[in-house]
Amino acid sequence: MVIGLSTMLEKTEALFASDHASVVSMNLFVALLCACIVLGHLLEETRWMNESITALIIGSCTGIVILLISGGKSSRILVFSEDLFFIYLLPPIIFNAGFQVKKKQFFRNFMTIMLFGAIGTLISFVIISFGAKHLFEKMNIGDLTIADYLAIGAIFSATDSVCTLQVLNQDETPLLYSLVFGEGVVNDATSVVLFNAIQRFDLTNINSAIALEFAGNFFYLFILSTALGVAAGLLSAFVIKKLYIGRHSTDREVALMMLLAYLSYMLAELFHLSSILTVFFCGIVMSHYTWHNVTDKSKVTTKHTFAAMSFLAEIFIFLYVGMDALDIEKWDVVRNSPGQSIGVSSILLGLILLGRAAFVFPLSFLSNLTKSSPDEKIDLKKQVTIWWAGLMRGAVSMALAYNQVLIRELQETKIKK
Amino acid sequence: MVIGLSTMLEKTEALFASDHASVVSMNLFVALLCACIVLGHLLEETRWMNESITALIIGSCTGIVILLISGGKSSRILVFSEDLFFIYLLPPIIFNAGFQVKKKQFFRNFMTIMLFGAIGTLISFVIISFGAKHLFEKMNIGDLTIADYLAIGAIFSATDSVCTLQVLNQDETPLLYSLVFGEGVVNDATSVVLFNAIQRFDLTNINSAIALEFAGNFFYLFILSTALGVAAGLLSAFVIKKLYIGRHSTDREVALMMLLAYLSYMLAELFHLSSILTVFFCGIVMSHYTWHNVTDKSKVTTKHTFAAMSFLAEIFIFLYVGMDALDIEKWDVVRNSPGQSIGVSSILLGLILLGRAAFVFPLSFLSNLTKSSPDEKIDLKKQVTIWWAGLMRGAVSMALAYNQVLIRELQETKIKK
Structure with a gap:
C-alpha cells in the first residue's frame, strides 16, 4: 500500500x-x-x-x-538554498578532509597553521575592511555603515577550504596542502569570532580590553569547537570498541560513524560554534582512533564511502555554480552599472591580494625561525604559492555573497521606487 | 568566507x-x-x-x-512529508533489497512471485473493495463513492515490502523471504495499474475488453519498469567496465553506482512507472553484472554502504512512526467516534485476512502443481506463514493512509460547520 x-x-x-x-x-x-x-x-x-x-x-x-x-528567464534547475549547502553538502566535504588528512604533516605544522588561520586572517580582515572603507567611500557606491565594511572584511579575509581541495594535492605537495587547507579550516573559527565581535562591540574604538576579550573569545570558541569534535570522535571509538568487541557488524559501525560525525556538526551549529572546525577534528579523531577499532571491511567501506560522498558533494557544488554563473538577475545588476561593478570587483581583488601578502610573508618568516631542518622551512617559492593558493574565495562563497548583496540591492531599488 | x-x-x-x-x-x-x-x-x-x-x-x-x-500540542519533532519518504527513504531500502537478494532463489520462484503479486493482489483487491462497500454502507459512515471503495481495496491489497524485511530473514527462510518480499515488490506494479484503472475506467461494468486492457496495462507497466531498471544496471556495468578498465578509481565507481541507481528510481517516477520495481531490478542487475566489474575495494564498499544506508532509512522510518503513533490530531478523530473507528479497523483487518487467504492457498496449490521436488513445494505450514507475514500493511503505509483519511475528515468537518 x-x-x-x-x-x-x-x-x-x-x-x-x-x-x-x-x-x-x-x-x-x-x-x-x-x-x-x-x-x-x-x-x-x-x-x-x-x-x-x-x-x-x-x-x-x-x-x-x-x-x-526558458526564453531568457532562468538558467537554474534547482534553487540553491544556503541550508542545502551548509546542512548537506559542506559537512561530508570537511569531514572527509579531516578523515583523510595526513595527521603527522598537519600537526607538525600546527603552530604555523594556527598563525595563518588566526593572526593572518585578522591582519587580512583589518586591511580589507579599512581599504574598502577608504576606497569605496571615494567611489560613492551607496551608504555602507562601518559594520558593513567590517562584514566585507570578515567575508573576504577567509580562504575557502573546499576550493583548496581542488587545487592542491595532498600527495604531491603535502606541506603546502596542510598549510593552506589547515588555514582554511582554522579561519572558520576566526570568522565566527569576528562576526560576533562586529555585532557586539563598537570596533571603531579598539582598546586593549576589547582586544583581550576578542582573543579570549577566539580561544574559547576554538577550544570548544575542537573539544566537541574530539569528543564525538572519541565517543564513536569508545562505543564501537566497548560494545562491538568480538561480534562486529560492519553496517552498524559505518552507520554509527556517519551519524556521530554528522551529530558533531549539527551540535556545533546548535551551539553557534565553528561547525567546520568541529567536524574536521571529529574526522581526524575518527581516522586516528575509531578507524583502528573497526573490522577490515568497515575500514575499506568508511574510507571510500566518505571519499565518495565528499566527491559527490563537491561536484554538486561546482555543477550548481556553473549554472548559477549565468543567472540573469545577477547580471542585470552588473549591466545596470558595469563600470562600478568592475571597479568594486577589482578593488576587492586588490585588497585580498594585499591583505594576504601582508601576513603570508611575515608569518612564514616567523614560522621559519622556529624550524631547524631546511625541509620544514617555507622557502620563498612556497610562500608565493601559499599567497596565491589561498586567494581563492570559493566559487560558492562568491555566489552566496552575491546573493546577499543582490537581495540588498533589490530591496533598495524597491524602496527607491 | x-x-x-x-x-x-x-x-x-x-x-x-x-x-x-x-x-x-x-x-x-x-x-x-x-x-x-x-x-x-x-x-x-x-x-x-x-x-x-x-x-x-x-x-x-x-x-x-x-x-x-509541549503541553499536549504535538508529539513530533519532524514533520513527515510523503516526499521525504518516497524520494529519500524508500529508494535505498528497495535498492539494497534487490542488491542483496539471493537471485537464484528469487528467479526459481519467479512464476509463483508473479502469481502472488499480480493475480493474488487482484483477488485481494476485489474482495476488499466489495467487502468494504457492503459492510461500510451498512455502518453508514459517510458518503463514499464507488471510486473510494476501489481505492481502499487498492491500498489494502498490497503487502508492505519494508516490513517484510524486518520479519523474515533471508538466510533462515530463503523460500518464504523471496516469496513474500518478491510479492511486495511486484504488487507495486499491480497497484499502479489499479490506480490508473480506477481513474480511467468505469469499473462497475467490467467486460472482457476492459479486463484485457487491464491485463495489457499491467504487462506494459511491468515490462517497462523492469526494462528501465535493467537498462540502468547494464549501463552502469558497461560504463564501469569499458571506461574504468585498468585504472580503477573506487570512489568514482561507488558514486556512479549510487547515482545510476537513484536515477533509475527518479526516471520511473518521472514516467509514472512503478519506481519500486525499477530500482529493485536495477539492484539485481547491479549485483549480478556491475558488482563483478569493480575493484575488490569497491565490492566491499558498495555492499556495506548500500546496506548501511538502507538500515539507516529503515530505522528512521520506524523511529518516526513511533513518534507519530501519539499524534494528537489523529487520536482526536478516534476519540470522537471510538466505536466507529474500532469497527472500521476490525472490518478492514478481517477483509485483509480474508482477501489474503483467498489467494495464498489456491495459488500455492497451483504453484505446487508445477514443482516436482518436494523441497520447492510450498507446504501448508509455509502457506500459513505467507498468509500471516504478508498481512503487514506497513506502519508507514498505515500512517500515510491515516493522513489521507484525516485530511478528508478534517475537510468534511469544516464543510459541515
Whole structure:
C-alpha cells in the first residue's frame, strides 16, 4: 500500500506542475552528475582538467540551454538554498578532509597553521575592511555603515577550504596542502569570532580590553569547537570498541560513524560554534582512533564511502555554480552599472591580494625561525604559492555573497521606487 | 568566507526561531538514531527485539516526552512529508533489497512471485473493495463513492515490502523471504495499474475488453519498469567496465553506482512507472553484472554502504512512526467516534485476512502443481506463514493512509460547520 499511495502521489504530482518540475530537475541534475563523473574520468589525463572544472563547464552549458529553452528567464534547475549547502553538502566535504588528512604533516605544522588561520586572517580582515572603507567611500557606491565594511572584511579575509581541495594535492605537495587547507579550516573559527565581535562591540574604538576579550573569545570558541569534535570522535571509538568487541557488524559501525560525525556538526551549529572546525577534528579523531577499532571491511567501506560522498558533494557544488554563473538577475545588476561593478570587483581583488601578502610573508618568516631542518622551512617559492593558493574565495562563497548583496540591492531599488 | 556567511546564517537562524527549532530537532533525531543503533545492538541477543522495534519504542517514548513538554500540542519533532519518504527513504531500502537478494532463489520462484503479486493482489483487491462497500454502507459512515471503495481495496491489497524485511530473514527462510518480499515488490506494479484503472475506467461494468486492457496495462507497466531498471544496471556495468578498465578509481565507481541507481528510481517516477520495481531490478542487475566489474575495494564498499544506508532509512522510518503513533490530531478523530473507528479497523483487518487467504492457498496449490521436488513445494505450514507475514500493511503505509483519511475528515468537518 506504500505503493498505492505512491501512485496517488504521482497523480497529485501531475496535477501540481511545480512538483512534476522538481522531479524533472532532480532527474536532470542526477544525470548531469553522472556525466560529470564520466567526462571527468575521460579527461583525467589532461593536465588542466578535473571533475570540478568539468562540472563547472557542464553546469554553464546546461545553464545556457535552460536559458534558451526558458526564453531568457532562468538558467537554474534547482534553487540553491544556503541550508542545502551548509546542512548537506559542506559537512561530508570537511569531514572527509579531516578523515583523510595526513595527521603527522598537519600537526607538525600546527603552530604555523594556527598563525595563518588566526593572526593572518585578522591582519587580512583589518586591511580589507579599512581599504574598502577608504576606497569605496571615494567611489560613492551607496551608504555602507562601518559594520558593513567590517562584514566585507570578515567575508573576504577567509580562504575557502573546499576550493583548496581542488587545487592542491595532498600527495604531491603535502606541506603546502596542510598549510593552506589547515588555514582554511582554522579561519572558520576566526570568522565566527569576528562576526560576533562586529555585532557586539563598537570596533571603531579598539582598546586593549576589547582586544583581550576578542582573543579570549577566539580561544574559547576554538577550544570548544575542537573539544566537541574530539569528543564525538572519541565517543564513536569508545562505543564501537566497548560494545562491538568480538561480534562486529560492519553496517552498524559505518552507520554509527556517519551519524556521530554528522551529530558533531549539527551540535556545533546548535551551539553557534565553528561547525567546520568541529567536524574536521571529529574526522581526524575518527581516522586516528575509531578507524583502528573497526573490522577490515568497515575500514575499506568508511574510507571510500566518505571519499565518495565528499566527491559527490563537491561536484554538486561546482555543477550548481556553473549554472548559477549565468543567472540573469545577477547580471542585470552588473549591466545596470558595469563600470562600478568592475571597479568594486577589482578593488576587492586588490585588497585580498594585499591583505594576504601582508601576513603570508611575515608569518612564514616567523614560522621559519622556529624550524631547524631546511625541509620544514617555507622557502620563498612556497610562500608565493601559499599567497596565491589561498586567494581563492570559493566559487560558492562568491555566489552566496552575491546573493546577499543582490537581495540588498533589490530591496533598495524597491524602496527607491 | 563560506565560513563568515555560515555565521551570518546562524545569526539569522537565531532570529527566526523556527529555523533554530529545526536544527534542534535534527540534532535530536540524529541522536535518537544513534541511540537506536546502540540499544538495538545491545538487545540483539533478545529473541523478540531488533532495531526496528527498538526504534518504534524509542520513538513512542520520545513522543510522550515531547507531548508532555509541549503541553499536549504535538508529539513530533519532524514533520513527515510523503516526499521525504518516497524520494529519500524508500529508494535505498528497495535498492539494497534487490542488491542483496539471493537471485537464484528469487528467479526459481519467479512464476509463483508473479502469481502472488499480480493475480493474488487482484483477488485481494476485489474482495476488499466489495467487502468494504457492503459492510461500510451498512455502518453508514459517510458518503463514499464507488471510486473510494476501489481505492481502499487498492491500498489494502498490497503487502508492505519494508516490513517484510524486518520479519523474515533471508538466510533462515530463503523460500518464504523471496516469496513474500518478491510479492511486495511486484504488487507495486499491480497497484499502479489499479490506480490508473480506477481513474480511467468505469469499473462497475467490467467486460472482457476492459479486463484485457487491464491485463495489457499491467504487462506494459511491468515490462517497462523492469526494462528501465535493467537498462540502468547494464549501463552502469558497461560504463564501469569499458571506461574504468585498468585504472580503477573506487570512489568514482561507488558514486556512479549510487547515482545510476537513484536515477533509475527518479526516471520511473518521472514516467509514472512503478519506481519500486525499477530500482529493485536495477539492484539485481547491479549485483549480478556491475558488482563483478569493480575493484575488490569497491565490492566491499558498495555492499556495506548500500546496506548501511538502507538500515539507516529503515530505522528512521520506524523511529518516526513511533513518534507519530501519539499524534494528537489523529487520536482526536478516534476519540470522537471510538466505536466507529474500532469497527472500521476490525472490518478492514478481517477483509485483509480474508482477501489474503483467498489467494495464498489456491495459488500455492497451483504453484505446487508445477514443482516436482518436494523441497520447492510450498507446504501448508509455509502457506500459513505467507498468509500471516504478508498481512503487514506497513506502519508507514498505515500512517500515510491515516493522513489521507484525516485530511478528508478534517475537510468534511469544516464543510459541515
